[in-house]
Structures are given as C-alpha cells and as structure tokens.
Amino acid sequence: MPDSDSFLEQIERKMKPYEARGSISELPEQGTDADTIVEEMSSYTREEEKGWKQGLVSGAVYHGGDEMTGFYERVYRIYSQTNPLHPDIWPSLTKYEREIVRMCSSIMHGDELTRGSVTSGGTESILLAMKTYRDYFRKKNGIDRPEVVLPVSAHAAFLKACDYFCIRPRFVGLDGDFRADVEKVKEAVNSNTVAIVGSAPSFPHGAVDPIEDLSEVAMDHGIGMHVDACLGGFIMPWARELGYYSGRFDFELPGVTSISMDTHKYGFAPKGTSVVLYREPELFKEQLYATGKWQGGIYFTPTMAGSRPGYPIAAAWAVMRLMGRRGYREASKRILEAGKRIVEGARSVDGIRVLGKPLWVIAFTSDDRNPHAIMDLMGSRGWMLSGLIDPPAFHIALTMRHVSGEVTGKFLEDLAWASVQAKHAGSTAGMAPVYGTAMSLPAEQVDAFLKDIVEWLYT
Ligand SMILES: Cc1ncc(COP(=O)(O)O)c(C=O)c1O
Structure with a gap:
C-alpha cells in the first residue's frame, strides 16, 4: 500500500x-454549560455543511432544504424520548412502523401478504x-x-452479510451496460443457492x-430474489411512471421475494431508517x-x-405523509432531469x-487519462465524489442538492476543466x-x- 506516513x-x-x-x-469532572457546548458543535457543522449545502457532495444529504430540516426538528421535539422496544409504552411507534411498511408496499406493488420492518438503514x-x-x-x-x-456491482452490505452469516457469495459479472449478466447468473445457481440479488439501481x-x-x-x-432498491426505492416507481425507465423491478414480478428501500435516502427522512x-x-417470520x-422475561x-x-x-412516517406520491414524483422528476443534463453534457x-x-x-471513466486523478482535480474545486474500481471510475449520486441548473452547470464546467488538467499532469497526490x-x-x-485505517480513525 502507499507509504503509510504520507x-x-x-x-x-x-x-x-x-x-x-x-x-x-477523559470524562471531565465538571460539566460544561449548554451554550458553550452547542456553540462548539455549531462551529464544526458550520464548516461541514458548506460542501453539501452548495450541492458539491455525491449522495449523503438527499433533501437538506431548510423547511424539511425544520420539520424534522418539530418531530424530534415530541419523539426524542421514545423507544420501539416497548410497544406497550409507545404504541404509536409500532403503528408508524406498520404504516411505513404498508406505504412502501403500496408503491412496490405488494399486497395484503406483504410484510416487513423498518430498520436502521440499507445495510441492516x-x-x-x-x-x-x-x-x-x-x-x-x-x-x-x-x-x-x-452481481459484482451489488452493494458491499451483501459481502458484509455473507461475512457475518457464513454465506458463500457467488460473484457474477456484468454486461456491457454494467447490469448483471443473466446467463452468468444462471450458471452460478446451484443446489446450495438460497437467493439471487439484483439492484435497482446499483451503487457504483x-x-x-x-x-x-x-x-x-x-x-x-424456487429460490429467493432480493431487489436492492435502497437507492431507487423512492425514485424508480416514478421514473417508470414518468417514462424515464420502462422495466419492472418490484413485487409485480412473481420471482421477487424481498426488497430493501431506504427512507433515509430518497425518502427524504433523516438518517436512521430503511425498509x-x-x-x-x-x-x-x-x-x-x-x-x-x-x-x-419474554423478549x-x-x-x-x-x-x-x-x-x-x-420522522420517516411524518416525512412520507408530508411528501405523498405527488411530492416524491415531483422531486424525482427534478433529480432525473438533472441526471439527463449531466449525462448529455458529460458525453x-x-x-x-x-x-x-x-x-x-x-x-465516469476515461480511456486516456486517470479517472481518479480527474476525481481528485474535481476535489480541488470542492466536489466530494465517490471513487470506484474495476473499472477505475468515479460517480455522483444526484440529490435535491443538485437539481438547479447552476449546480449541474458547475459540475460539467469543472468536469471539463479537470479532464483537461488530468491529460497534462498525472496525479501524485490525492486518492x-x-x-x-x-x-x-x-x-x-x-x-x-x-x-488499520479504520482503527486509526477511531483512536
Ligand atoms: C444500492 C445500495 N444498497 C445499499 C446501501 C447501503 O445503505 P446504508 O448506507 O444506508 O446502509 C447503499 C448505500 O449507498 C446503496 O447505494
């Protein structure tokens, strides 16, 4: 690996x-007054919000509008003390979980047999x-x-699941459009296979x-088929309705037996829930x-x-009610239009x-320059994008922070600049x-x- 010190x-x-x-x-003997603590914390977040508020970050904050954040705060005020481990103390939370599951099922063509849970995130x-x-x-x-x-493009959470639960992953390659190669999937299935995974869409x-x-x-x-719609759960239904995508991907298909979809991504809920x-x-069961x-006792x-x-x-329940189908449809349209502008411009x-x-x-990749150097150069203009490997590339997941013409215009301008720079100078620093x-x-x-890096980060 690279010289660890530098x-x-x-x-x-x-x-x-x-x-x-x-x-x-160490834990101080004497506590600190509340104003000082909150001021110190605000000094960190004031720095940290600059990037995502300007729409320079891939994914991460999916809505981030002031009104939405204010709505979360109102919900936090009334629900900060609650714990769904005790459905007898807070039956409203179990009601919300049931209703979140029903609402999600209704947009994924589930029926009265569909069941599910609200989890802490896509990985769970x-x-x-x-x-x-x-x-x-x-x-x-x-x-x-x-x-x-x-498929090799499936999210790392599946590898983690295999690791945790002693399941053997059978990797299959992708076709020319980076979609799972169905023939290879057929070849990989055997008498030990319990499930096939597909993404709608894939993270990379x-x-x-x-x-x-x-x-x-x-x-x-006669095996399971999990559709990972953690990213797409709140966009794909409307992408299909609005004509941006024509295939089927949910319980309409009889072989689909489970779906993951993240309320805390394009469901616009604060972090901490998926379905x-x-x-x-x-x-x-x-x-x-x-x-x-x-x-x-009974547990x-x-x-x-x-x-x-x-x-x-x-908060997830409240945001879903606030948005409704129409809210999600309109938001998706703006995000999908931004996607079209970026794809056409980048081509x-x-x-x-x-x-x-x-x-x-x-x-994005490049055939004649280092894509990660392009990503680093974008970084020097404030962009925080995700690096990909095999093939080397980088990506942006567009959110509500990117829908304005100003942001997509800046992205394309900076991409063109970074591409020119990367042609002339290989990268020796950065990622x-x-x-x-x-x-x-x-x-x-x-x-x-x-x-080692993770250990260092938390030490
Ligand atoms: C397709 C896909 N699946 C799963 C996940 C994991 O979600 P989380 O980070 O909420 O655990 C992600 C996260 O980006 C994703 O993009």
Whole structure:
C-alpha cells in the first residue's frame, strides 16, 4: 500500500481536521454549560455543511432544504424520548412502523401478504434479508452451506452479510451496460443457492439490473430474489411512471421475494431508517427474533437492535405523509432531469466516458487519462465524489442538492476543466495513487490496510 506516513498525513487533514483545537481524552469532572457546548458543535457543522449545502457532495444529504430540516426538528421535539422496544409504552411507534411498511408496499406493488420492518438503514435491511434466506432455506430445503448469487456491482452490505452469516457469495459479472449478466447468473445457481440479488439501481454505476429476467431465474429454481432498491426505492416507481425507465423491478414480478428501500435516502427522512419488505409472512417470520426462556422475561425484536431510537421512525412516517406520491414524483422528476443534463453534457466532454445508461447515479471513466486523478482535480474545486474500481471510475449520486441548473452547470464546467488538467499532469497526490495501489494488490492485503485505517480513525 502507499507509504503509510504520507498517506496518513493526507487523510489526517481531511478526517481529523479538529485535532489542532485539542481533544477530550477523559470524562471531565465538571460539566460544561449548554451554550458553550452547542456553540462548539455549531462551529464544526458550520464548516461541514458548506460542501453539501452548495450541492458539491455525491449522495449523503438527499433533501437538506431548510423547511424539511425544520420539520424534522418539530418531530424530534415530541419523539426524542421514545423507544420501539416497548410497544406497550409507545404504541404509536409500532403503528408508524406498520404504516411505513404498508406505504412502501403500496408503491412496490405488494399486497395484503406483504410484510416487513423498518430498520436502521440499507445495510441492516440487506443483512436481515440475507439472514432470512439462509434460515428459511435451511428449514425448507435443508441447505446448510448457503450461497447467494451476487452481481459484482451489488452493494458491499451483501459481502458484509455473507461475512457475518457464513454465506458463500457467488460473484457474477456484468454486461456491457454494467447490469448483471443473466446467463452468468444462471450458471452460478446451484443446489446450495438460497437467493439471487439484483439492484435497482446499483451503487457504483447506477445501473438497474435486468430484474425481470432474474425474477424468472429465481422462479425456475424456487429460490429467493432480493431487489436492492435502497437507492431507487423512492425514485424508480416514478421514473417508470414518468417514462424515464420502462422495466419492472418490484413485487409485480412473481420471482421477487424481498426488497430493501431506504427512507433515509430518497425518502427524504433523516438518517436512521430503511425498509425491508417480504412477499410472504413465512419469509418475514424467519427474520424475527423471540425468546420466552430468558431470565429477563419474554423478549422479541423484529430487527437486529434491542433498544432503538423512536425518533427516526416517527420522522420517516411524518416525512412520507408530508411528501405523498405527488411530492416524491415531483422531486424525482427534478433529480432525473438533472441526471439527463449531466449525462448529455458529460458525453461531450473530451476524455470522459459515461458508464452504461445511467439515470441519476452517474459514473465516469476515461480511456486516456486517470479517472481518479480527474476525481481528485474535481476535489480541488470542492466536489466530494465517490471513487470506484474495476473499472477505475468515479460517480455522483444526484440529490435535491443538485437539481438547479447552476449546480449541474458547475459540475460539467469543472468536469471539463479537470479532464483537461488530468491529460497534462498525472496525479501524485490525492486518492489516485491510493486507488492505483489498492487495485494492484491482493484483496487480503488491501482489506488489512483498510482495517488499520479504520482503527486509526477511531483512536
Ligand atoms: C444500492 C445500495 N444498497 C445499499 C446501501 C447501503 O445503505 P446504508 O448506507 O444506508 O446502509 C447503499 C448505500 O449507498 C446503496 O447505494
């Protein structure tokens, strides 16, 4: 990996910028007054909000409008003390969870059999779905060495699920448009397969997998099919309605047995919620945990956590009601139009190639210059974009922060500038050399290095 010292110096400036102001190393004897604490915290967030408020960040803050933030604050005031672990104390939270699940089911063509949970985020929804398939097919078909067929573009949360739950991932490649290759999926399915995964759309390239075909493969083999609509759950239904996308991707397809969709992304709820839906109660029941034999009494939880904050659930319910179908449709249209402008504009930028046929999550590479150097140069103009590998590329996930012509115009202008700069000067600083080295080393070495970085970050 890159020389650790210079690399650490580089990321220290980015990730630990406040160290020079001093840090707390033990619990102080004497408390600090509230105003001082809030002023100190505001001084951090004033710095940190500059980038996303100007629309320079990929994904991360999906709405961020002042009125929306003010609405969250009103909900927080009345729900800050709540915990859905106690449905007898706060039955309103269980009602919200049921209704969030019903509302999500209604936009994903679910029916009265559809079940699901509100989780803490996309990763938890995916972890739970994978655990559910493992347990369901162990009972149903006696599969004790479970495998999941994963397009290489599937989110890292699926790898984490495989790691946590001892499931073997069977990776399959993509077609020329960065969608799962259906023939390769068919070849990868075997008697240990418990589920196939498809994304709508995928995180790296914003490509919608051929869910209709994958659904048929799942039906043919009597196995599960999970659609990861964490990114697309609140845009794809309207993209289809408005004619930006024509395929089917949800429970309309008989082979689709579960869907993850994130309220805390394009559902515009504050961070801390996602929804996992199942076609049938039998699957959902495998997700649940219950014990009547614990000394602490009868205990059950629908998801991974025990105690959970009630506020994110209350806020997700409130935001969904605030938005309604019309609100989401209008927001999606603005985001999809911004996507069109970026894709069309980027196609005429010298040295830039758009990957596949994206809608609003758009990946860029270059055939004659280093794409990560282009990303770093965009960084020098304030952009915070996501680096991708295999092929080397970077992407932007467009949100409500990017819908104005001013922001998309600046993006295209900076992209053209960065592409020219990258042609003349290779990159020796920034993330480009890090990505370069990471791509050339064995996976175990890269993973170990990354764990060192994480350990450093939290030390
Ligand atoms: C397609 C997809 N799936 C899953 C996730 C994981 O979601 P979270 O970060 O909320 O855990 C993401 C996050 O960006 C995603 O884009």
